[in-house]
Amino acid sequence: MRRAVPAVLALTSALLLAACGGAPAAGPSAERSLILATTTSTQDSGLLDVLLPEFSRGTGWQVKTLAVGSGQAIELGRRGEADVLLVHSPAAEEEFVAEGAAGSRRLVMHNDFVLVGPEADPAGIRGLDSVEAMRRIAAAQAVFVSRGDESGTNAREEQLWSAAGLTPTGSWYQSTGQGMGATLRVAAEKDGYTLTDRATYLAQRDSLSSTVLSEGDPALLNVYHVIEMTTRAGDRVQPDGAAAFADWIVSAPAQEMIGRFGREEFGQPLFTPDAGKDEASLGG
Amino acid sequence: MDVLLDGLGEAVRLLVTGDQDTWAITALTLRVSLTATAVALLLGLPLGLAVALGRFPGRRVLLAAANTGMGLPPVVVGLFVTVLLWRSGPLGGLGLLYTPTAMVVAQAGIATPVVVALVAVAVQQVDPEFRVQMQGLGASRLRSLLALLGEARLPLLAAAMAAFGAVVSEVGAAQMVGGNLAGETRVLTTAAVLATSRGQFALAIAFGLVLLVIAFAVNLVLTLVQQGRVDAR
Numbered sequence: 424m425r426r427a428v429p430a431v432l433a434l435t436s437a438l439l440l441a442a443c444g445g446a447p448a449a450g451p452s453a454e455r456s457l458i459l460a461t462t463t464s465t466q467d468s469g470l471l472d473v474l475l476p477e478f479s480r481g482t483g484w485q486v487k488t489l490a491v492g493s494g495q496a497i498e499l500g501r502r503g504e505a506d507v508l509l510v511h512s513p514a515a516e517e518e519f520v521a522e523g524a525a526g527s528r529r530l531v532m533h534n535d536f537v538l539v540g541p542e543a544d545p546a547g548i549r550g551l552d553s554v555e556a557m558r559r560i561a562a563a564q565a566v567f568v569s570r571g572d573e574s575g576t577n578a579r580e581e582q583l584w585s586a587a588g589l590t591p592t593g594s595w596y597q598s599t600g601q602g603m604g605a606t607l608r609v610a611a612e613k614d615g616y617t618l619t620d621r622a623t624y625l626a627q628r629d630s631l632s633s634t635v636l637s638e639g640d641p642a643l644l645n646v647y648h649v650i651e652m653t654t655r656a657g658d659r660v661q662p663d664g665a666a667a668f669a670d671w672i673v674s675a676p677a678q679e680m681i682g683r684f685g686r687e688e689f690g691q692p693l694f695t696p697d698a699g700k701d702e703a704s705l706g707g
Numbered sequence: 708m709d710v711l712l713d714g715l716g717e718a719v720r721l722l723v724t725g726d727q728d729t730w731a732i733t734a735l736t737l738r739v740s741l742t743a744t745a746v747a748l749l750l751g752l753p754l755g756l757a758v759a760l761g762r763f764p765g766r767r768v769l770l771a772a773a774n775t776g777m778g779l780p781p782v783v784v785g786l787f788v789t790v791l792l793w794r795s796g797p798l799g800g801l802g803l804l805y806t807p808t809a810m811v812v813a814q815a816g817i818a819t820p821v822v823v824a825l826v827a828v829a830v831q832q833v834d835p836e837f838r839v840q841m842q843g844l845g846a847s848r849l850r851s852l853l854a855l856l857g858e859a860r861l862p863l864l865a866a867a868m869a870a871f872g873a874v875v876s877e878v879g880a881a882q883m884v885g886g887n888l889a890g891e892t893r894v895l896t897t898a899a900v901l902a903t904s905r906g907q908f909a910l911a912i913a914f915g916l917v918l919l920v921i922a923f924a925v926n927l928v929l930t931l932v933q934q935g936r937v938d939a940r
Contacts, residue, residue: 458805467905472889487805487888504794604904627906659794659802 456485457664460497460505462575463602465647466490468622468693470684474677481676482667490602492574500525500650503657507665508650509672511620512575514582516648526651526662529673530702532681532694533646536579538637539607539624540565540616548616549636556637557587564595566615570606571598575645580618583642607631620645622693625685644705647694649673673698714912721913722920728890733917736894739807740875741925743814747822747870750815755826755866756852760838770827776820781813785880788813792884805886810894813880818870825869829862830855864933868926875922895921 465471466488475486489499493512497519499505509531510516520528538548538556546563548556560567561584569591570577584591597615599606603623610617611631624635637643649672651665671677678696685693697705721729757763758770790796792804803809833855841851856863878896885892887901895918902911 463904466901469905487886487891489805489886502793502795602904604906608906630906630908657795659799 455483456487457506457661457668458487458489459507459509459668460489460491460499461509462493462496462511463490464620464623465509467602467604468626473684474680477680478668478671482671484664484667492572494573500652500656503660506652506661507668509647510575511645511647512578513646515578516650524653524656526653528648528650529669530697530700531647531649531672532696533644533705534621534694535638536618536643536645537621537624537635538616538618539633540636541614542634544636551637552640553583553637553642554586557583560616561589561591564593566595566597566613567591568606568610568613568615568617569596569598571600576603576618576620625689625693646702646705710908711912713909715916717909718913718916722917731890732893732895732898733921735807736875737921739810739894740814740871742811743818743874744867744871746811746815747818748867751819751822752826755823756830758823759827759830773820773823777824779817779820781817781877782879784813784816785883788816788884804884805888805892807892809884810881810892813884814874817877817880818874821870821873822866825866826863829859829866833858861933864929868929871925
């Protein structure tokens, strides 16, 4: 019986030993590592997995990526919790930059949003422009699954509803509060419609029953900007890290990687690199 | 159904081929959760003893709090720790957010109430006369306390298992304070969530199976220690 006491103590110390191996490793990563707040689409599509290792190799900066909706990413920037943002919610971004805590905002790339839904297309939106499609969905009370998370995609969806002169309510209009991948899944399972960025859709197309029904009109353009944060947002923001990331992602090598990304796997690039272009020149 | 079989195949493949990412994620999961369990035991054992045996005002309230804490939602703990560790928060200067250390802190916060509550029960179910007798036989206070712990060793090990089970399986706090950073704070649960949101279901299930395997391995060791003592009795 007495031997049991040492056994318990030995177990505790064994666990502690396991701990000692672990804890110190946490230290070094705090040096020269910057926080990137971005959208779920850049992570769920796999783009960041390709870009970030190259950035770290080239500059020595480690990147901590927080893949959240654009709304939350901007909020993290506003609080000084992130050093640099890669987001796609232009109206909210312009408002945010006007507040003064952000530094430069530069065009990075674009792709487009698409309206996807079940092959059977109960609301009959195939080939229609996006606003008319939204009207039909609402009129048919067909299931529409919204992100509902103030992401860039969610913001665009709300713009489309208001352009259609509608306020969607009712049991057909459902909100997941989750990222694009999860929301696509819910929409497919419920035979519903949803608005998605093309990159996330293409990356997951194989496991989805949904199909693209409305695409290509200028209202569906999806533009990504990089925004550097400054110490005006918080004392611990690292403007040098922000500048390093922003300068790198608009540089020629990074832009080329963006343009190539997805070509092999999906037969078409998921994003079009746009650094240095005039935003007004981007076609739908 | 296919996806389950694919997941099983994928899990075997990842483990057998020694996929580097999977092993790194698995190692980190074990490191973080075992460390958190150890911290919870270090804090929870004395606290649990004090609550069970002590005579001080507020003892029952403390015990009730620990019992409530057994159901503490990881997301709430995660949110609390995140706000503390924010750059703009009171402990922001430490730069700990999105590190394994932050995950250990949050998970220890989840597991400590479990340990306190279960240790208190474990010790209280030992005959109250036991300690009196030990001291009557000339044992020192410490000696009799250790003997008491020895007497309660089975439920104490169960407390350790419950604590480990609570932290290794949680995803809310790990996601929030760790940020699910590849190669840094990605553990099996958050990796499974990410794989799911990317539509990689076989991979997600594979991560889930790996999680089950390591949870089983840890509990097997603890159970052997526990039951070995039973047989020896």
